[in-house]
Amino acid sequence: MTERRHPPRARILGTGRCLPDTVVTNADLEARVDTSDEWIRTRTGIRERRIAPPSIDTCDLCEEAARQALEAADLRPDDLDLILVGTVTPALGFPATACLLQERLGTRGQMAFDLSAGCTGFLYALSVADSFIRSGNARYVLAVGAETLSRIVDWDDRSTCVLFGDGAGAAVFGPTQDPERGVLATRMAADGSYWPLLHMPGGGSRHPASAESLAQGLHYVKMQGNEVFKVAVRTLHQVAEEVLEAAGVSGDQVDWFVPHQANRRIIDAVRLRLKVPAERVYVNVHRYGNTSAASVPIALDEMVRGGKIRPGHRVLLDAFGAGFTFGAALIRW
Incomplete structure (x- = not known):
C-alpha cells in the first residue's frame, strides 16, 4: 500500500x-x-x-x-x-x-x-x-x-x-509532512476604513518630504489612542477565535498565547475574552515597549531560547496594527 x-x-x-x-x-x-x-x-x-x-x-x-x-x-x-x-x-x-x-x-x-x-x-x-x-x-x-x-x-x-x-x-x-506540527491555521485581514486612527501622513506621494511637511510634523506617528484601543481588543479577539475554530482548538487548550506587545491592558482584555489562563500568556512589553512588527518574533525567540516553548506545544500568535490590519496564527511546535 x-x-x-x-x-x-x-x-x-x-x-x-x-x-x-x-x-x-x-x-x-x-x-x-x-x-x-x-x-x-x-x-x-x-x-x-x-x-x-x-x-x-x-x-x-x-x-x-x-x-x-x-x-x-x-x-x-x-x-x-x-x-x-x-x-x-x-x-x-x-x-x-x-x-x-x-x-x-x-x-x-x-x-x-x-x-x-x-x-x-x-x-x-x-x-x-x-x-x-x-x-x-x-x-x-x-x-x-x-x-x-x-x-x-x-x-x-x-x-x-x-x-x-x-x-x-x-x-x-x-x-x-507531520500533520500534527507546524502552522495549523492562519487568519489575516484588514479594514482600511480605520486608517486615520493610526498613521504617518508624511513621506509618501500625498505629503512628500519638504520644508513645509517637516515644519508641520507630518513625518511623525499620529494616533488616536482611545479609539485604537477599542478596535484592537475587538479585532484581536475576533481573529484569534477564527483561527482557534479553524484548528478545532479552544482557548484553554492553548499552551502559549503570544500577542503583539502594544499595551498590557489590551493583552489582558483579549486574554480574558479568549479564556486563556494568565500563566500561559507571554508578556515582555514592560521591557521593550511596542516594537511593532518586531514584537511577536522577539517574544518567540525569547521563549524558544528560554526553554518555555517545547515540542508539542500549541502556540497562538495574535497581532493588530496600522491599516488597520490584524492577524492570528496557531502553531504546533
Whole structure:
C-alpha cells in the first residue's frame, strides 16, 4: 500500500532577535515631557524601551536577528528561497529592506520583498511563508519583523513617545509532512476604513518630504489612542477565535498565547475574552515597549531560547496594527 503523504506545511526551524543596547526608561522620559513613570505603567504596562543609535538602521537589526535564526535552523543564506521583511520603518524609501538584507547575508537569486502591515507585519510574513511552502514554491523562508520606530516618533508628544521601541525578530520556516506540527491555521485581514486612527501622513506621494511637511510634523506617528484601543481588543479577539475554530482548538487548550506587545491592558482584555489562563500568556512589553512588527518574533525567540516553548506545544500568535490590519496564527511546535 502506498503511504499517504500530507501536503507540506510550514514549521519554524530557528529564531533570532536583535535589540539595541540603549535603554530609555520612563524616568528618562519624565525629564523630557509632562508624564510620569506611574502614568505610563498604569496605562500601558511599559517600564522601558530600547532605542537604536543613529549609526544603526533597520537593516542592521534585521541582519543580526536573521543570522541568529539561520544558525539555529542550521541553514546557510544560500539555502533560502524567499526573504521577507515586515516593517513600516525601512532602511531606505526603496529598494526593499529585504533586498538590502539579502546583500548583507551574501546571497542572491531568491525572492525578496517587504510587507507593510504595521504591527501585524510579521504575522503577514508568516502567512506568506506558509503559503509558499504549502504550494511547493519555496522550501526555506526567512521572515523578519523589524522596526526603528524611534525615527518616526515625536519625542515631545507624550501621547506617543512613551509607547514605542526599536528591535528585530526573525524566524526561518521549512516544510514538514507531520500533520500534527507546524502552522495549523492562519487568519489575516484588514479594514482600511480605520486608517486615520493610526498613521504617518508624511513621506509618501500625498505629503512628500519638504520644508513645509517637516515644519508641520507630518513625518511623525499620529494616533488616536482611545479609539485604537477599542478596535484592537475587538479585532484581536475576533481573529484569534477564527483561527482557534479553524484548528478545532479552544482557548484553554492553548499552551502559549503570544500577542503583539502594544499595551498590557489590551493583552489582558483579549486574554480574558479568549479564556486563556494568565500563566500561559507571554508578556515582555514592560521591557521593550511596542516594537511593532518586531514584537511577536522577539517574544518567540525569547521563549524558544528560554526553554518555555517545547515540542508539542500549541502556540497562538495574535497581532493588530496600522491599516488597520490584524492577524492570528496557531502553531504546533
